[in-house]
Amino acid sequence: MTPELSHDRIDRLREALLAANYTADGVVDSLGPLAHSALGRGEPEPAIRATAEAGALGTLIRLFLVGDPVAPEAAERALRPLPLEEALAGGIVVRDGDSVRAGLDVRPHAATGNSWWIISDLDAEVRPSHLPVSREHVLGVGQASLSLVRATPARRVGSLLDLGTGCGVQALHASTHADHVTVTDVSERALALAEATFRLNRIEVERLRGDWFSPVEGRRFDQVVCNPPFVVGPARTDFVYRDSGMSGDDASALVLGRVPELLNEEGTGHVLASWLHREDEDWRERVSGWLRHDDVDAWFVQRDVADPELYVGTWLRDAGIDPKSDAGRRKAGEWLEWFEANEVTAVGFGFVTLRRTSGGQPGRVVCEDLRQAFDDPLGAEAEEWLRRVEWLRQRPTSEELLRSPLVTAPGLVLEQVSSPESDGWSTFVHRLHRTDGPGWQHEVDETGAKLIAGCQGALATDELLELLAAGYGADPVEMTRSAEPVLRELIQHGMLLPAEWREQR
Template identity: 40%
Template sequence: MVPVTMHDSSQVARLRDALGAADYTVDGCLDALGRQAYGALSRSEVVPALRALRGDDGPLATLIGLFLLQSPVPYAHARAALPLDEAVAGGLVVRDGDEVRALVDIRPYGEADTDWWVVSDLGSGIGGVSGPVRPDHVLGIGGASTTLAGITVREPVDRALDLGTGCGVQALHAARHARAVTATDVNRRALDLARLTMALSGVANVGFAEGSLFEPVAGERFDLIVSNPPFVISPAGRYTYRDGGLHGDQLCEHLVRNVPDRLAPGGTCQLLANWQHVKGQDWTERLRDWLPSAGFDSWVVQREVQDPAQYAELWLRDSGDHTGPDYAARYDAWLEAFEEDGVEGVGFGWIGIRRTDGADATVRVEEWPHPVEQPLGAEIAAWFRRQRALRGLDDAALLETAFRLAAHVVQEQTGQPGAEDPEYVVLRQQRGMCRADRVDTVGAALVGASDGRLTAGAIVDAIAELLGESRTALRSAVPESLRALVADGFLLFPDDPGAGWRP
């Protein structure tokens, strides 16, 4: 693998200017290719893009062909689109006769008001690499990295840590709301490419440290820790970008158990993880055992579960091993390792931990495989705020609070046609986590009347009178379900700005 040596600031500036001048940005590529072809690229399909660019030899089409389609382009076209001699000397591209080929992937990326360029190794899915990737392969932008970016809390912080930065995606996002970001990785090539990602993207507040897990930042604390770690549970640690080198899911467990010592007061950690479903064990209890029991709130969401065969197939395809002669042997070894450990499935999801320094802790471990609306960072921040606020209210104080219904909540009723009353009522969020909570008649009436003017207790009293029930009995029965509705974000505290909902 050719080393990337383009670190001179003037060279990087000329390359950045060339990319910008060609409009090699997310919007520029979308305009050039169209939504269908651009979407097909995310599935590693290039035919729609080739059709869209047919007959176009301009700088933008050249850059798309070179880096996104990983196809050779004519030398003259490459020279017109890039500072070519510097790109060749820097290990980004190589001349092959009358053509130029990319040696790395330079991909447009960004947020609504900014353009970045992310540098990674060529992937095995399109055509830049055939067969298995190298052990020090640096993965580019993928579903996991964009998922983590979307769920991360984006509050202003002093110090942030991107643990296992890879090509630097999380560090880019964190640099926008953190005074300083430290990006670590055990893979030196990843740090080289991440440095180039920052330089090309004009990001100056990210520093780098080489080493495993928390070793490069021993003794330091951070306001935000994000990590898309090498969480893959594999029988052999072949690839630095995905295989943590520890047995089973021990790497993710190690991270979670050591996070509390690395968080500053009020700090938040968010990471992606895989965990084993072991025969005879409750997976939720396994995860609860990893999490801190006091002084921290924790929220674990399992998004997907795969059986051992599905899991092995996924990651053998990911690395390009599915086309190699050792595919069957590697597949068999993976299944053998799972069988020896009693693994019946592997869960994938998110783990969030926030330091509260309180005597109590809220620990929620749940499965939610249903669609959600990204970005979720604001909703996750609101969840942590709600748990802390709820702990500070006894039942009497809870009933003296004037809650209001969150925006984008609808009520659904299910029952037999013509029946006087529904069999059950469901409250459904149309944004954010898109939860659906079943409520009884009292819960539905309480939520419907919560507009921020009457206290929950006053509404309960009115419901009791309407139903002919005891006010005291209903006041005693309601707080448990009321807390659940607030915890899930169906009802908001008076000073809650809306838990991230967008009108």
């Protein structure tokens, strides 16, 4: 059933939220940091106590963030100028005996200096325990959606497509850097809630309904973002927001194969995806095979790997299904049998950055494990990765690369590990470490460490190699041959940078 969220109802709801200061800052100020943190941990009592005398704002917090029923009179006052009967008719609130409770999740969301509201279906913290998750459930702002936001470069673009928008969170963030935003979804309910979110925040967005790529067939965009239904397993659709109806990781394969076709030259795509790990198969070869075009740069970043048992249990709980219940055990058994029959040893999850190269130039495909913890948004690193890959593409030969002066990146450090010897300490590990971004690490030998230390932009790299070869009595040709792939990898990971980039800063 699609909620009837007319423009008039949403406009009046906006007035009520503004009048009560129901914003991210307003909620924190009302609750205080301790009660706010407790609410984030799923502990509502401090928030209930903190809002006892908070008027309309307190009512809205208890209604939409705590999930408690409130008196109709209190709801009427808090939602004014939206009449309670109109809020009930639109499904924003529903009757619960002599009280009313939230029918939809209306939640403040703040990021990058902006304050918004997002409308979605009730999450597990607010939804009454006796209400099951419906097949058409529209997910709110979760960790996966926020991680995709952080993994998407916020560069200025003319046109952006949010493929499978759900509640609209990707499009909301995209509106800060895209001149024109288009969203699609197969779910009529999702588009209705997304439209209400956009209206509530006064954002103009083109909305199209349809399956996968059909709504935008033949169109091209400067940027595409997609958080697809990437859950892997048997071919079924228990929940539209996460299940594709396709077997295994076919949904991720489909999206990554087709997104480049939606990109203008030099346009970029940013996708969340999952992939199978199987016996006697390298996951890197698996995902690389999904790309259908040669003129695409692709960076696959694996952020997590889960064994089948953990994976199944996590997604059962996500749907509000107790793994110990009869239904939970039945579903888990079917799922695990499928994994066993298909020789699945684990499930990988991560981000994929794509770029359509200009002029049909051959692209570069890189698959990397990035399971270490880091705080920097991956979007900034993805933008710089694409820039570095393009610089390397323009210098395909050894001579072109080594003619270029290089500099060490800001934040690059050298870690050395030594063991005691009879005549002092003997260093046997030279490890480069980037202290920003994803925190890449590379081990080099003593000669490599000296070469990198010499990269200060004054000399071309081939001149540094000649000096090193003379100092070590080594063959300069052999030293150059062995140094080139190391230099390319260090540049790709942002440890060494072109000297001219320093001058552009």
